[in-house]
Amino acid sequence: MIPNKFDYHRATSVDEAIRLMAQHGMDAKLLAGGHSLLPAMKLRLNQPGVLVDIGRLAELRYIKKEGDSLVIGAGATHDDIANSDMARSTLSMLSEAANLIGDVQVRNKGTLGGSLAHADPAADWPAVMIAAHANIELRGPNGSRTVSADDFFTGFYMTALAEDEIITAIRIPAPPKGTHSSYQKFMQPASRFAIVGCAASVTKDGGVCQKVSVALTGLSDTAFRASNVEAALTGKKLTKENIAAAAQAAGEGVMAMGDHFASEEYRLHLAKVFAKRALMAAAE
Amino acid sequence: MTNYIGKAVKRVEDKRFITGKGRYTDDIILPGMTHAYIVRSPYAHARISSVDTSAAEAIEGVVKVFTGKDIAESGINGIPTGWQVNFKNGDTMKEPPHPLLVSDKARYMGDAVAIVIAESREIARDAGDMVEVEYEELPAVADAKKATEAGAPLVHDDAPNNMCFDWELGNPKAEVDEAMSKAHHITTLEFVNQRVIPNAIEPRSAIGHFEESSDKYTLYTTSQNPHLTRLLMCAFVLGIPEHKVRVVAPDVGGGFGSKIFHYAEEALVIWCSQRLKRPVKWTADRSEAFMTDAHGRDHVTKAEMGFDKDGKIMGLRVKTYANLGAYLSTFAPCVPTWLHGTLMQGLYTTPKINVDVTGVFTHTVMVDAYRGAGRPEATYLLERLMDTAALEMKIDPAELRRKNFIPAFDGVKQAGYQTQVALQYDSGNYQGVLKRALEMVGYEKFREEQKAARKDGKLLGIGFSTYIEACGIAPSAVVGALGARAGLYEVGQVRVQPTGKVSVYTGSHSHGQGHETTFAQVVADRLGIPMDDVEIIHGDSESVAFGMGTYGSRSLAVGGSAIVKSLDKIIEKGAKIAAHKLEASEEDLEFAEGKWTVKGTDKSVGFGDVALTAYVPHNYPAGLEPGLDFSSFYDPANFTYPFGAHIAIVEVDQDTGKVSLKRFIAVDDVGNVINPMIVDGQIHGGLAQGIGQALLEGAVYDENGQLINGSYMDYTMPRADDLPSFEIDRQVTPCPHNPLGVKGAGEAGTIGSTPAVVNAVMDALSPFGIKNLEMPLTPERVWRAMNS
Amino acid sequence: MATTIQVTVNGKAYSHDVDPRTLLVQYLRDVLGLTGTHVGCDTSNCGACTILVDGKAVKSCTMLAVQADGSEVKTIEGMADNGTLHPLQEGFREEHGLQCGFCTPGMIMTSADLLERNPNPTEHEIREALEGNFCRCTGYHNIVKSVQYAAKKISNQEKVA
Known part of the structure; x- marks a missing residue:
C-alpha cells in the first residue's frame, strides 16, 4: 500500500519535463494520471527514485482536429475521449474502447499517453491505435519524432519510446468515407483488462470491403495488427460468411499467453470470436 | 399491539x-501509537535458517523488530482452536501448535516470521523490506486429497498423512451400503467445493494498548466476537488476567465469518504493546488479507444418492476431504463435520445416510467458517445430486423434490422432525416455499421459452435449490457433547435508566446486520416505549458483561432472546413497583403500551414513572431491591432451521462459454421477521456471495502452494454489473422454541443460491450431455465442456 | 523532501507539507482526520476510497496528495449541506443501501459523479457506473434502488426550483 520514498518534481511544461527526465536518467519515471504507475508502486513492483509529474500540463490535454486528422493530446483522459463527439465521429471504436477501460474512477484519471507508454499487453488502447493507423508523436531532448502505432509496441511492456522521451500526442488520420469501426472486448472479470480485445475498422463501398484494419490485444506479449485477417477480407463482399471466414485467421501463428482465467488455446479461440464480432459490428 | 416489530x-x-x-479500527489513533508491519513467508513451506533484523533496526524511526525466536523464548502459547473432533477410533484430533510468529518453519505463504514496530506506517513498511530472512524452500501440498496420499509433504511431523481427524455421522456404513445396493438408480457426483476468500471490504486491523500505570490492556480489533477473542487470547495464548483486558470491536466493515476467529495479529499487538509500553497498530493491506484471512469451503467430495424406481431417495453416501489449511483456526474442525454432516438430511425423507469426513492439513492459509460454514457445502452436494438425478431419471426436478419432501410440521402440534444425522428440525413447510418460487418464476412458461430459444441456438437454463440450514447456534450442552470448548449461549442486559430511557447491552456484534435497529424494535415494543428511548450497546467487553458474538445466523434467535429474557424480568419487577404505587395486587395488573393498568379500570402507572420509582425508592415495596437492571443468559433449546427454495435462470453464450445470470428467485422462510427491510438485505447479500462462488470466485493455489490470485486484479469479486436485481419473497413458519419465533437470515441466501446457479448452467448445457463442471463456472470451463 | 500543497477539502482551504509518497487517502485520513474515506484494497479496484476531485470521482488511493495540489476535494463528510443530507445519503438510508457501511462513502461519491453526468440513469447504467465499487454486504440490489431514489429526488427538487 505504501510506495517507496522518491523525489517529486512537477513539470510546468513538456520541455521542462524532458529536461528533468534527462537530468535524473534511469531513476526517473513520468507521472501522468498515475493509474498504471501508482498501483505498481504501491505493491513495490516499481520503485523509481524520482517522479516527474506531467499530470496537469494543459498543453498535453486536448482533443482537436488538425486538417483531416484527429489529434489527441497524450494527457487526455480516457473519460475525455469517451465523451468526445469529435473522437466518436472520427472512429466510434475510440469512444467504445474508452468506455470499456477500468471503471469511471480510472477513466477520470488515467490518460491515453500513460496507457500507451505503459504498454500493458492486456490494455485496450494499443489495439485501437494500431487499427486506427495512429501515429504517436514523441518529444525528447533531441526534438520530436513520430512513430506509427504499428511500430510503437515492441514487446511485453516495451515500446519504441526512449528513456528520455515523452509521448505528446496521438494523431489519427481521417478514415476514408464509408468507414465504420468497432472495439469488442472479452473482459478479464477481476481486473477488467482485456483477455482478448479486437479493434476493427472497415471501409465499405457497395457492400464490398475496400479497406480493413484489424488489431488484437490481450492475446500475446503485445498488441498487434492481424494482417492475415485483413488480407482475407480485403476486396471481399461483407457477408456474414466472409467475415466469419476471415476472422478464423485471427491469432494464427501467434504465441498466445495463458493464465488461470484463459489458457493459450482459449485465448486463440476468443481472438476469432472477437475478431468476428468487431468486424460484424464495423461492417454494419 | 406492536408499533415496530414487523x-x-x-x-x-x-x-x-x-x-x-x-468509527472503524483503522480510524483510531492513540497518543504515542506505533505501527506494525509483519514480515511474511513468500513460500508455502520453508525451513527458516536465519532472520537478521539488524539492518531494519538501524533505520531511524524503527522501535523494535521481534522474531519467532523472541516469541518462542517468551514462553507464550500459540493460537488455540475452539473445537475438538476425534478420530473414528476415539483418538484425539491432531492439534499442532500455531505460534504467533514462526521460528523454525513457515507452513503457508503468508505465515508470519517477524514484526517490525516503527514510528510510522511508512517506516515500518520500509524496514520490513530490510529484515533478511533466509529460507530453505521445501516441497508443499495445497490439495486436501493429495495431501493424504503416500509421499505427500508433511505440514506437521506429528500428523501422519496430514490427517487432523477422520469422522463419520449417520447410519452405519453397512446399512447405507445395503440400502444403496437395492437402489433402482444411483446418482454419483465427484467435485471440489472450491476455496473462497471472504473478502470483507474492511481489511483486518488490530491495536494493542498496554497501560503500565494500571496494568490494563485494551485491544481494538475487527472482530465479530470480542469476548471470545478476549477469552482465547488471555487464557490460552498470553496468560494475562482476563479482567485486566478490554476488547473493543468498534464499527466492523463486514465479517462473513472471517472475523469470528482469534488471529495471531491480535495477540501480537497486545504482546508487543506490553513489551514496548506503547500502543501498536497493525492494519492488513488487501494483499495481506488475501494471504492471511481464514478462507472458506475447500472440500473434495464424492457423493452418491440412491433412488427407487419412483424417485424416492433410498440412501445417501458421502465422502469428503476437508482442507483445514496449515493450522487449526477457531472453529475449523467443526465446520466440515458438525456444521456439514448434520445437514445431509436436507428437506428429504432419506432413510439411510452416512457421511464420512477427513480433515486435512495443507500448506495453505487456515480454512474456517465462511458465510454458511459447512451448510453451503452440504446443500451444494444435496441439491446438485437432486437436479442431476432428475436429469438422469427424466423426472422434473421440482417433482423429484416434491416426492421426497418431509411433510409440513409446526413443531408445536406436530413434533419436530428427527433426522438420520443428529438434528431435530424445529418446524417447516417445504412444499410451500417451492410452490411460491415456481409461481414467481412462471415455470411452465419458462420451459416453453427455453425450448424455443434452443431452436434459435440460445442456451437458457433453469436450476433449483431447496435448502435447509441449522442456525441460531447453539445449545451449549449439545455443542459441548460434540466437541465445542465454549458454550454458545448469549448474554443480554437491559438497564432501565431512572428517566425511563433504556440501555441494552448485547453480546451479539453487529458488523452490518443492523442490531442497533432490530434489537431496539424488539425492546421498544416489549416495553411500549418509543425506539428513540432505546440504545443498543455492543462490541465492548468493558460495557457488555459477556458475549459469544455473531456468526451462524444467531444474533436475533439467541442474542435477541437473551434480551427478551431480561425484558421479561424488567416487566415482572416493574409490576411489583406498579402494584405498590397503584395500591393494587400484582395479579390484577396488566402491562401494555408502556403502562401497568389495573384490569377493568383506568387506573394505571407508566413505565417512566416506575423506572423513576425504582431509582428513587422513597415510596417502595418492602423488601424489593431498588433499580431496574437485569442481565440474562439465553441458551437455546435447539438450533433453528430456516429453509427456502431458490431458482436461477441463466443464459450461456455458446461462443465464449460466458454465463449470464438472468433472474434469481428466492423464497425463504426464516421464521418471524422483526424488520423485513433488514431481512431482505441479508438475503440479497447472501445471494450475491453464493452466486459469486458459483460463477466467479475461487482461490487458486499452484502446486508449490503459491496463492496465485491474491488480489482484486486476479480474484473475481461480484460487482454490480455481474448481478441482476433479485426477486424475493417470504413464507413465515415461526420457530417454536424461542420467544421471538425467529430463525435467522444471515446465511440463507448463500446456502441456497450456489447449487441453484450451477444447476441452471447444467440445465442450459444439457443438450451437450454435460452433467457436472467444477466451480467457479468460468467461461473457459464452460466453453471447454461444450467443445470436448 | 516534503512538498507543500494547498487543497480545498469540503470547502475549507488547507496547506500542508507532505512527503511526496503520501497517498491522497492517507492525507485525508491521517492529516485531516477525515476517516470517512476508507481503504479496502491496494490495487485500485474496490473503490472504498472514492472521493470527488474537481467534481469527478477518483480513487484517492491511486493519487498522490501532491497531485491534488490546487484542487477542490469533496469527501463523504462534505456531502451534507448544513446538516441536510444529500439526496444520495438519504437514498442509501431510505432504501437500505448499506449494511456494514464500509463501502458506503465510496459508493455515494461514485454515484454523485454518475448523477452529475446522467441525472436519470437506468438500472443498467447504475450497475455499470458502480463497477469500480465493491460491496460485499448488499448484493448491490438496494444500492441500485438508493441511487434511483436520489435521482428521483434531485429531479423533483429541480422541478420545484
Whole structure:
C-alpha cells in the first residue's frame, strides 16, 4: 500500500519535463494520471527514485482536429475521449474502447499517453491505435519524432519510446468515407483488462470491403495488427460468411499467453470470436 | 399491539455511516501509537535458517523488530482452536501448535516470521523490506486429497498423512451400503467445493494498548466476537488476567465469518504493546488479507444418492476431504463435520445416510467458517445430486423434490422432525416455499421459452435449490457433547435508566446486520416505549458483561432472546413497583403500551414513572431491591432451521462459454421477521456471495502452494454489473422454541443460491450431455465442456 | 523532501507539507482526520476510497496528495449541506443501501459523479457506473434502488426550483 520514498518534481511544461527526465536518467519515471504507475508502486513492483509529474500540463490535454486528422493530446483522459463527439465521429471504436477501460474512477484519471507508454499487453488502447493507423508523436531532448502505432509496441511492456522521451500526442488520420469501426472486448472479470480485445475498422463501398484494419490485444506479449485477417477480407463482399471466414485467421501463428482465467488455446479461440464480432459490428 | 416489530424501520446506525462518521479500527489513533508491519513467508513451506533484523533496526524511526525466536523464548502459547473432533477410533484430533510468529518453519505463504514496530506506517513498511530472512524452500501440498496420499509433504511431523481427524455421522456404513445396493438408480457426483476468500471490504486491523500505570490492556480489533477473542487470547495464548483486558470491536466493515476467529495479529499487538509500553497498530493491506484471512469451503467430495424406481431417495453416501489449511483456526474442525454432516438430511425423507469426513492439513492459509460454514457445502452436494438425478431419471426436478419432501410440521402440534444425522428440525413447510418460487418464476412458461430459444441456438437454463440450514447456534450442552470448548449461549442486559430511557447491552456484534435497529424494535415494543428511548450497546467487553458474538445466523434467535429474557424480568419487577404505587395486587395488573393498568379500570402507572420509582425508592415495596437492571443468559433449546427454495435462470453464450445470470428467485422462510427491510438485505447479500462462488470466485493455489490470485486484479469479486436485481419473497413458519419465533437470515441466501446457479448452467448445457463442471463456472470451463 | 500543497477539502482551504509518497487517502485520513474515506484494497479496484476531485470521482488511493495540489476535494463528510443530507445519503438510508457501511462513502461519491453526468440513469447504467465499487454486504440490489431514489429526488427538487 505504501510506495517507496522518491523525489517529486512537477513539470510546468513538456520541455521542462524532458529536461528533468534527462537530468535524473534511469531513476526517473513520468507521472501522468498515475493509474498504471501508482498501483505498481504501491505493491513495490516499481520503485523509481524520482517522479516527474506531467499530470496537469494543459498543453498535453486536448482533443482537436488538425486538417483531416484527429489529434489527441497524450494527457487526455480516457473519460475525455469517451465523451468526445469529435473522437466518436472520427472512429466510434475510440469512444467504445474508452468506455470499456477500468471503471469511471480510472477513466477520470488515467490518460491515453500513460496507457500507451505503459504498454500493458492486456490494455485496450494499443489495439485501437494500431487499427486506427495512429501515429504517436514523441518529444525528447533531441526534438520530436513520430512513430506509427504499428511500430510503437515492441514487446511485453516495451515500446519504441526512449528513456528520455515523452509521448505528446496521438494523431489519427481521417478514415476514408464509408468507414465504420468497432472495439469488442472479452473482459478479464477481476481486473477488467482485456483477455482478448479486437479493434476493427472497415471501409465499405457497395457492400464490398475496400479497406480493413484489424488489431488484437490481450492475446500475446503485445498488441498487434492481424494482417492475415485483413488480407482475407480485403476486396471481399461483407457477408456474414466472409467475415466469419476471415476472422478464423485471427491469432494464427501467434504465441498466445495463458493464465488461470484463459489458457493459450482459449485465448486463440476468443481472438476469432472477437475478431468476428468487431468486424460484424464495423461492417454494419 | 406492536408499533415496530414487523415494520421496515429505517436503520438507526445509518446516520453515522452515510456521513462518514463510522468509527472503524483503522480510524483510531492513540497518543504515542506505533505501527506494525509483519514480515511474511513468500513460500508455502520453508525451513527458516536465519532472520537478521539488524539492518531494519538501524533505520531511524524503527522501535523494535521481534522474531519467532523472541516469541518462542517468551514462553507464550500459540493460537488455540475452539473445537475438538476425534478420530473414528476415539483418538484425539491432531492439534499442532500455531505460534504467533514462526521460528523454525513457515507452513503457508503468508505465515508470519517477524514484526517490525516503527514510528510510522511508512517506516515500518520500509524496514520490513530490510529484515533478511533466509529460507530453505521445501516441497508443499495445497490439495486436501493429495495431501493424504503416500509421499505427500508433511505440514506437521506429528500428523501422519496430514490427517487432523477422520469422522463419520449417520447410519452405519453397512446399512447405507445395503440400502444403496437395492437402489433402482444411483446418482454419483465427484467435485471440489472450491476455496473462497471472504473478502470483507474492511481489511483486518488490530491495536494493542498496554497501560503500565494500571496494568490494563485494551485491544481494538475487527472482530465479530470480542469476548471470545478476549477469552482465547488471555487464557490460552498470553496468560494475562482476563479482567485486566478490554476488547473493543468498534464499527466492523463486514465479517462473513472471517472475523469470528482469534488471529495471531491480535495477540501480537497486545504482546508487543506490553513489551514496548506503547500502543501498536497493525492494519492488513488487501494483499495481506488475501494471504492471511481464514478462507472458506475447500472440500473434495464424492457423493452418491440412491433412488427407487419412483424417485424416492433410498440412501445417501458421502465422502469428503476437508482442507483445514496449515493450522487449526477457531472453529475449523467443526465446520466440515458438525456444521456439514448434520445437514445431509436436507428437506428429504432419506432413510439411510452416512457421511464420512477427513480433515486435512495443507500448506495453505487456515480454512474456517465462511458465510454458511459447512451448510453451503452440504446443500451444494444435496441439491446438485437432486437436479442431476432428475436429469438422469427424466423426472422434473421440482417433482423429484416434491416426492421426497418431509411433510409440513409446526413443531408445536406436530413434533419436530428427527433426522438420520443428529438434528431435530424445529418446524417447516417445504412444499410451500417451492410452490411460491415456481409461481414467481412462471415455470411452465419458462420451459416453453427455453425450448424455443434452443431452436434459435440460445442456451437458457433453469436450476433449483431447496435448502435447509441449522442456525441460531447453539445449545451449549449439545455443542459441548460434540466437541465445542465454549458454550454458545448469549448474554443480554437491559438497564432501565431512572428517566425511563433504556440501555441494552448485547453480546451479539453487529458488523452490518443492523442490531442497533432490530434489537431496539424488539425492546421498544416489549416495553411500549418509543425506539428513540432505546440504545443498543455492543462490541465492548468493558460495557457488555459477556458475549459469544455473531456468526451462524444467531444474533436475533439467541442474542435477541437473551434480551427478551431480561425484558421479561424488567416487566415482572416493574409490576411489583406498579402494584405498590397503584395500591393494587400484582395479579390484577396488566402491562401494555408502556403502562401497568389495573384490569377493568383506568387506573394505571407508566413505565417512566416506575423506572423513576425504582431509582428513587422513597415510596417502595418492602423488601424489593431498588433499580431496574437485569442481565440474562439465553441458551437455546435447539438450533433453528430456516429453509427456502431458490431458482436461477441463466443464459450461456455458446461462443465464449460466458454465463449470464438472468433472474434469481428466492423464497425463504426464516421464521418471524422483526424488520423485513433488514431481512431482505441479508438475503440479497447472501445471494450475491453464493452466486459469486458459483460463477466467479475461487482461490487458486499452484502446486508449490503459491496463492496465485491474491488480489482484486486476479480474484473475481461480484460487482454490480455481474448481478441482476433479485426477486424475493417470504413464507413465515415461526420457530417454536424461542420467544421471538425467529430463525435467522444471515446465511440463507448463500446456502441456497450456489447449487441453484450451477444447476441452471447444467440445465442450459444439457443438450451437450454435460452433467457436472467444477466451480467457479468460468467461461473457459464452460466453453471447454461444450467443445470436448 | 516534503512538498507543500494547498487543497480545498469540503470547502475549507488547507496547506500542508507532505512527503511526496503520501497517498491522497492517507492525507485525508491521517492529516485531516477525515476517516470517512476508507481503504479496502491496494490495487485500485474496490473503490472504498472514492472521493470527488474537481467534481469527478477518483480513487484517492491511486493519487498522490501532491497531485491534488490546487484542487477542490469533496469527501463523504462534505456531502451534507448544513446538516441536510444529500439526496444520495438519504437514498442509501431510505432504501437500505448499506449494511456494514464500509463501502458506503465510496459508493455515494461514485454515484454523485454518475448523477452529475446522467441525472436519470437506468438500472443498467447504475450497475455499470458502480463497477469500480465493491460491496460485499448488499448484493448491490438496494444500492441500485438508493441511487434511483436520489435521482428521483434531485429531479423533483429541480422541478420545484
